[in-house]
Amino acid sequence: MKARKSSILAAVLTLVACRATPEQDILNGSFEKGRGGPAGWQLSGDVGAWEEEGRTGSRCISVTGDGTSSNHWKCSSEELQPGAVYRIDFWTKSSPDATGGNVISGSNRCNFDWRHAKEWTHRSIIFKAPVWRGIEPFLRLGQWRTKGKVYFDDIRVRKIYLVHAEFDGIALGEGETIRDDRYEFIAPLNKGLNWARAIDWCTADFNSNRWLFDGDTEVMFRHWVGPRGAGPFRLSNVRVKVTVSHYVAGRCVVEARSDQENWTGLVPPPPPPHQETHGAGQTEVILPRWTRLGEIDGMRSAEFCLPSDFDGSQKMWVRLVGKKKQGEAKSPSFQVHGYRFSANIDDESLNLTGATYAVHRQPEDFEPRAKSTWLGLRLVPVQELPAFIESVGAPSLGGTNAVRVVVINMLNRPLRFTPTVSVDGDSESFPSQWLSPRAHGTAALSYRAPRAGEHWATVTLLDGETSEVLYTGTWDYRVPPLYDSDFGYAITSDVNCDLWWAEAPYKISRRCPTPEKRRPITIAAAKGEYEPFQLVIAPKRDLRGLRVKVSDLRSAVGGRIPANAVEACRVGYVNVTHPTDEIGCAGEWPDPLPPLDKPFDIVAERGVQPLWLTVHVPRDVAAGEYRGTIDLAADDWNASVPFTVRVWDFEIPRENHLRTAFGFSHGNVRRYHNLESDEELRQVLDLYFKNFAEHRISPYNFAPLDPVQIEFPETPDGSVNLDFSRFDEQAEKYFGPDYRFTTHRLPLRGMGGGT
Incomplete structure (x- = not known):
């Protein structure tokens, strides 16, 4: 109980230390106030103006560059607190003739570059203010080496706090993954983030996607992962990779230590000392050692293996420190744009991808006053209810999640509050809860976002007596198409598994929940058509030796679609670690369709297992409804699933009228299947x-091994020899009645490609 109270107190103190300032008038974010210039803003130099062509209202600000210089507007009224996390939203546009350079934003210590936009464009950044090191941090908006004018308007600054995705008590933040028994953290610098669960603190500045080491600066990481209440996993076989992308001078020294006590507060102290008593009553203070792993003194990547005596540790710290080279007068000056930490953990069943969510809190303040009671601190409320969101689940994975809100009653009387949760404006109320005087409690509230796309969620706590809003916390998140779950139909359920089905176009993730809507399997197809569907097994326990058998389909008037006209495949998954675009995401994507030619096991911890069934409707069957069954049998479980195929009274033409051209590399086929000869490749x-x-x-x-041969013999008339013989043989085959291809890219060896 003491440990729990301490953690709650630490969280409360963190909120107090990082008190969020609302959008204040002194910020003058719309630039409407001022005399002779925008109140609260100062121009750093060169050319800038308080303009009269605002996006909203009448005013905005601008900077003008000559292509070689840089300048900005500095906000002199908003103080940035070291260690606090800020979200800044603003609008910008550049003059039509603006070229070169970048739009700059953020702070003088956390800069973010943007390309020029000719129309008003919204920009948003989230950054963690670095620890002070003698340089006053401030907000700024400006340009770097631009030739032309850049405008800014409607800036909004909010303090937020970060909540990390949670999977059955295991917290994983942005950049963290667990695959089988391997934990990995890749600093999300490529996403423009200088914060993550594993980034403990830093004194280094940040620019867009990299840390800037200038002088004696450092970045420190803390690595631990494990279920809530059970303690962290033990780490072993640890590797650290660091990439220096720009180098002028100095060394990037990489150090590590393990099993250090948890740090609370804004600026972590050095590793905690302990005392040893020697003879004659002498006491010596011992500082824990950092183990030097190595250094990087140039523009390159380096990987370091931690010594074996680190194996078995539950917590590890790694720090990157800028230091001078021995005998060199120059201060360190280099940039780090890559950091990776990986380790084995003592659990082989997990496959998780972390995420981090930015929570905006309302009211954004509560005032503490220190006394000597209740957890060592007596908190006297002003008007607001102290509360904070401890977890939002993992909403980026769609489906049903739970937001966990810790509520603290600082009153001398019981408090009744009523929570509500809304997703995209649709609200759900939950039963009221009571809190004893000077006590804290937790409200766990479920919410669901089944559709892919951008979403925002809000939890609100209302006074149970007056309905006054006591607390509001808002976060937004994106559900990738992989985790869309707004589809499918339930079939049946028992103690062993759920069975449901979906049409072919849907990507079914391992986490996809069983749908609530019910409908038997029914598909429709024309004669001669191939029509697939997916039967999904959602196991509640392991199913060993699963076998699948499909019956003949028969109509009421005696028609028959034979069982061999139905092909059954198992949906396989590919673990994607580096998405190619913003629509994608890391995780297991359904893609290959290996045939069901032998029994296989379904492991419940791995999630759902879809089966892909394709019905090829014979051309000679009569129109009507055909019914059959899919029989599933494991070692001690079986089920029979009925399905219906409605055959339309027309036939798909044999000739293809739609022209298609599918990019396909025979070289990749050779490599993937480990083929050694051209004959194997042909097959x-x-x-x-x-x-x-x-x-x-x-x-x-269709003829990568039989291209048109072209030769340029040395003849007086400059003739060219073309040999189509091998290509014509393949063209006759693949343009013929068995394949009916409609297009072909015609490569001419010696003359480049063609169409």
């Missing part, structure tokens, strides 16, 4: 092309 390519034909798709090149 495998033909299997791919048969599958293409079934789906009425044409590849770019």
Whole structure:
């Protein structure tokens, strides 16, 4: 109980230390106030103006560059607190003739570059203010080496706090993943973030996607992961990789230590000392040692293995320190744009991807006054209810989540509060809760975001007597298409598993919840058409030796679709660690379809297992409804799932009228299947092309091994020899009735490509 109270007190003190300042009038974010210039803002130099063409209202500010200089407007009324996290929203545009350089924003110690926009464009940044080191931090908006004018308007500054994704009590933040028994953290610098759960503190400045080491600066990381209440996992086989992307002078020294006590507060102290008593009553203060792993003294990447005596530690710290080279007068000057930490953990069943959510709190203040009671501190309220969001679950993975709010009653009487949660404006109220005087409690509130896309959620606590708003916390999040769950139909459920189904176009993630809507499996297809669907097994325990058997489908008038016209495959998953675009995300993506030619196991901890069934409707069957069953059997479980195919009274033409061109690399096929000879490659390519034909798709090149041969003999008339013989043989095959490809990219060896 004492440990829990201490953690609550630490969280309260953190909120007090990071008191959030509302959008204050003194910020003058719309630049409407002032005499002779915008109140609260100062121009650093060169050319700038208080303009009369604001996006909203009548005013805005601008800076003008000559292509070689840099200048900015400095906010002199907003103090940045070291260690606090800020969100800044603003609008900007550049003059039509503006070229070169960048728009700059943020602070003088955390800068973010932007490209020029010719129309008013919204920009948003979130950054953690570095620890002070003699340089006063301030907000700024400006330009760097731009030739032309840049405008700014409607700046909004808010303090926020960060909440990390939680999976059954395991917290993982942005950049953290667990795959089987391997934990990894990649600093999310490429996303423009100088904060993460694993980034403990820093004195280094930040620019867009990299840390700037200038003088004796450092960045420190703290690594620990494990379920709430059970203690962290033990770490072993630890590797650290650091990338220096720009180098002028000095050394990037990499050091590590383990099992240090937790730090609370804004600026961590040095590693905690302990005392040893020697003879004659002499006491010596011992500082824990940092173990030097190595250094980087140039523009390169380096990987370091931690010594084996670190194995088994539950917490590890790594720090990057800028130091002078021995005998060199120059101060350290280099930039780090990559940091990776990986370690084995003592759990092989996990497959998790972390995320971090920025919570905006209202009211943004509560005033503490120190006394000597209740957890060592007597908190006297002004008007607000102290509360904070401890967890929001993992909403980026869609489905149902729970927000956990810690509420602290600082009154001398019981308090009744009523919580509500809204997602995208749709609210749900929960039963009122009571808190004893000078006590704290936790409200766990469920919410769901089944659709892919951008969402925002809000938790509100109302006074149970007056309905006055006591607290509001808001966070936004994005559900990638992979975790869309607004589809599918439930079939049946028992103690072993749920069964449900979905149409073919949906990507079904391992975490996809069982739908609430119910509907039997029914698909429709024309004669000659291939029509797939997905049958999903959501196991509640392991299912060993699963076998799948499909029956014949029969109509009421005696028609028959044979069982061999239904192909059953298992949906396989590919672990994507580096998404190629913003629509994607790290995680297990369903993609390959290995055939169900032998029994296989379903492990409950891995999540759902879809089956992909494709019905090829014969061309000679009569129209009507055909019914059959899919029989599932494991070692001690079985189920029979009925399904219906409605056959339309028309036939898909054999000829393809839609032109397609599917990019396809025979070189990748050779490498993926480890093929050694051209003959092996021909056989495998033909299997791919048969599958293409079934789906009425044409590849770019169906004759990669038989191109048109071209020669340029040395003849007086400059003639060219073209040999189509091998290509014509392949064209006759793949343009013929068995494949019916409609397009082909015609490469001419010696003359580049063609169409």
